[in-house]
Amino acid sequence: MTTGSLISRSGAELRYSSYDVLVIGGGIAGLTAAVGAANRWHVGLITKGALDETTTFLAQGGIAAAIGDYDSPELHLEDTLEAGVGLCDAAAVRVLVEEGPARVRELEKLGATFDRRNGKLILASEGAHSVPRVVRAGGDATGSVVASALAEAIISGSRVELHENEFVIDLLMDAGRCVGAVSLDREGGLTVTLARAVVLACGGAGQVYSHTTNPLVATGDGHAMAYRAGAVMRDMEFMQFHPTALYGSENPTLLLTEALRGEGAYLRDDAGERFMVGSHPRAELAPRDVVVRHMKDVFDRDGTDHVWLDARHLDCAFLRERFPTVHKGLEARGFDLCTELIPIAPASHYYIGGVLTDSWGRTSIPGLYACGEVASTGIHGANRLASNSLLEGLVFGDRTVRELNRYLSVSDPAVRKVRLDLADEPREGNDPTLVADRRAVLGRLMADLCGIVRTKEGLEKAAGSLEGIQKALAPPGLSVGELELFNLITVARHLILSAAMREESRGVHLRSDFRERDDASWRRHVLIHRDPGTGEPVVSSRPVEES
Ligand SMILES: Cc1cc2nc3c(=O)[nH]c(=O)nc-3n(C[C@H](O)[C@H](O)[C@H](O)COP(=O)(O)OP(=O)(O)OC[C@H]3O[C@@H](n4cnc5c(N)ncnc54)[C@H](O)[C@@H]3O)c2cc1C
Numbered sequence: 416m417t418t419g420s421l422i423s424r425s426g427a428e429l430r431y432s433s434y435d436v437l438v439i440g441g442g443i444a445g446l447t448a449a450v451g452a453a454n455r456w457h458v459g460l461i462t463k464g465a466l467d468e469t470t471t472f473l474a475q476g477g478i479a480a481a482i483g484d485y486d487s488p489e490l491h492l493e494d495t496l497e498a499g500v501g502l503c504d505a506a507a508v509r510v511l512v513e514e515g516p517a518r519v520r521e522l523e524k525l526g527a528t529f530d531r532r533n534g535k536l537i538l539a540s541e542g543a544h545s546v547p548r549v550v551r552a553g554g555d556a557t558g559s560v561v562a563s564a565l566a567e568a569i570i571s572g573s574r575v576e577l578h579e580n581e582f583v584i585d586l587l588m589d590a591g592r593c594v595g596a597v598s599l600d601r602e603g604g605l606t607v608t609l610a611r612a613v614v615l616a617c618g619g620a621g622q623v624y625s626h627t628t629n630p631l632v633a634t635g636d637g638h639a640m641a642y643r644a645g646a647v648m649r650d651m652e653f654m655q656f657h658p659t660a661l662y663g664s665e666n667p668t669l670l671l672t673e674a675l676r677g678e679g680a681y682l683r684d685d686a687g688e689r690f691m692v693g694s695h696p697r698a699e700l701a702p703r704d705v706v707v708r709h710m711k712d713v714f715d716r717d718g719t720d721h722v723w724l725d726a727r728h729l730d731c732a733f734l735r736e737r738f739p740t741v742h743k744g745l746e747a748r749g750f751d752l753c754t755e756l757i758p759i760a761p762a763s764h765y766y767i768g769g770v771l772t773d774s775w776g777r778t779s780i781p782g783l784y785a786c787g788e789v790a791s792t793g794i795h796g797a798n799r800l801a802s803n804s805l806l807e808g809l810v811f812g813d814r815t816v817r818e819l820n821r822y823l824s825v826s827d828p829a830v831r832k833v834r835l836d837l838a839d840e841p842r843e844g845n846d847p848t849l850v851a852d853r854r855a856v857l858g859r860l861m862a863d864l865c866g867i868v869r870t871k872e873g874l875e876k877a878a879g880s881l882e883g884i885q886k887a888l889a890p891p892g893l894s895v896g897e898l899e900l901f902n903l904i905t906v907a908r909h910l911i912l913s914a915a916m917r918e919e920s921r922g923v924h925l926r927s928d929f930r931e932r933d934d935a936s937w938r939r940h941v942l943i944h945r946d947p948g949t950g951e952p953v954v955s956s957r958p959v960e961e962s
Contacts, residue, residue, distance in 0.1 A: 423842045438459070450572070455823075471805070477550050489512075500922040503795065537551065585643060612782055646780050654767065657703065671757065682706070769791035868926075
């Protein structure tokens with residue numbers, strides 16, 4: 416049994432445990448999968464931080480679902496496909512929009528209280544949705560309400576064994592199957608967890624950029640470990656930048672939810688002009704990629720690196736009640752949403768690229784499933800429609816469970832006890848100061864050369880600098896900071912390679928040397944897998960499947 420190649424045991428103590436199902440990650444996708452799988456199977460859930468240290472917990476706007484009187488799954492499908500700029504998998508989107516409403520109602524039954532008026536769910540407007548469609552909770556605290564309800568089901572149920580603050584390093588492979596994972600606990604010991612099936616739900620990788628809305632845990636570990644295990648990765652060039660993140664150097668930065676613009680907030684340049692008016696028929700509520708491109712044009716024109724969000728014309732009592740998280744977050748940082756213009760700049764927000772799955776969560780590796788942000792189901796195409804990702808976690812987390820039920824019913828019920836074949840030479844690892852410094856350099860490098868706008872020269876330079884960063888590091892020791900940095904480097908490499916291959920501009924991928932969308936050559940996905948012989952990434956492309 417092998418683990419890929421990231422670590423050496425370095426004499427660490429080994430512990431063993433086993434489950435029917437191991438879920439890695441406790442955001443909306445992992446919690447949904449764990450709660451569902453626990454109805455039939457013995458489930459282990461590992462999270463690298465505490466249960467509330469997830470991207471899910473930070474989600475503000477809400478969950479998109481076609482439940483309004485003037486809405487339909489068909490309309491939600493159309494909006495999602497349009498936002499995805501020709502790269503969505505239409506069959507997967509259909510699954511999302513048709514199964515979404517039932518999953519949202521189940522979540523309510525589980526204890527998530529969504530905001531209602533006169534007994535009816537309140538539906539918010541967000542960019543590129545043609546009707547109000549976004550269910551929300553606590554005003555702008557949807558993520559914490561939803562995550563708490565799911566976490567409560569885990570904690571009060573008896574069949575999920577929860578391991579918080581444990582860092583999964585690598586997946587365990589045996590004869591081409593995924594049979595578990597190896598993790599580092601907070602005492603520095605290694606645990607080998609064997610499982611009949613593994614569900615990867617590790618979330619995103621926004622931390623690969625210096626300006627991000629993503630929490631510190633979003634370091635692409637799931638992407639990197641799946642790649643090392645041999646999984647096929649898809650569309651790794653597509654990182655969505657959110658247009659309205661608070662300008663500044665804080666990590667993570669505060670998000671100013673799109674719902675603010677949905678309620679009528681404006682975007683203004685330094686001269687006070689609403690630059691989105693006349694730039695797109697939906698003005699401030701254009702799709703995110705469109706807003707970000709126009710912001711970039713303003714930056715270039717005015718020689719600046721930020722613009723302004725203006726909510727001063729909206730009622731202050733309403734703002735406080737509707738956006739308590741944003742209001743308090745700004746207040747804590749010395750800003751007043753009611754009376755001041757708020758400086759904003761785009762920040763990395765959602766990783767569209769991920770582990771290739773079908774619409775049942777199956778990856779290219781038998782025994783390995785993926786759902787949530789770490790997966791590439793094809794529903795987002797080249798640009799994610801706002802509030803479709805919490806829905807994705809719910810719908811595909813649930814479908815993964817249904818597939819697990821099928822698979823585990825027919826597969827061998829024994830969890831094999833196998834010996835861990837892991838290098839055991841002593842490793843000194845890297846000095847924590849060097850690791851922190853290289854991580855900061857990596858973030859700036861990615862923002863400067865592989866951020867909103869990309870060019871061939873810039874990407875080549877980025878690839879060279881990335882090699883330099885890697886060469887300055889010794890192989891990682893058993894410390895979370897080092898392992899995260901190595902995972903971030905892997906994700907950065909995939910981003911750069913895929914962005915270099917896609918010689919067009921589409922959705923969130925903007926090439927200033929190939930400014931047009933090129934359907935004739937590029938209605939294709941970029942795929943990456945690891946060559947088992949050389950250990951190097953192999954990049955290829957494949958046409959979008961028509962369905
Ligand atoms: C500020 C903000 C606001 C957002 N608002 C919305 C919104 O309103 N609506 C919407 O649809 N989307 C929103 N999004 C996006 C959405 O929140 C995420 O895409 C979604 O929550 C991801 O869920 P997930 O379950 O895939 O991963 P996460 O919620 O990120 O959870 C990942 C889990 O994996 C664990 N993990 C990671 N690596 C390891 C490892 N090595 N070992 C063990 N565990 C590991 C983490 O500890 C964590 O438990 C927002 C994103 C941000 C950043």
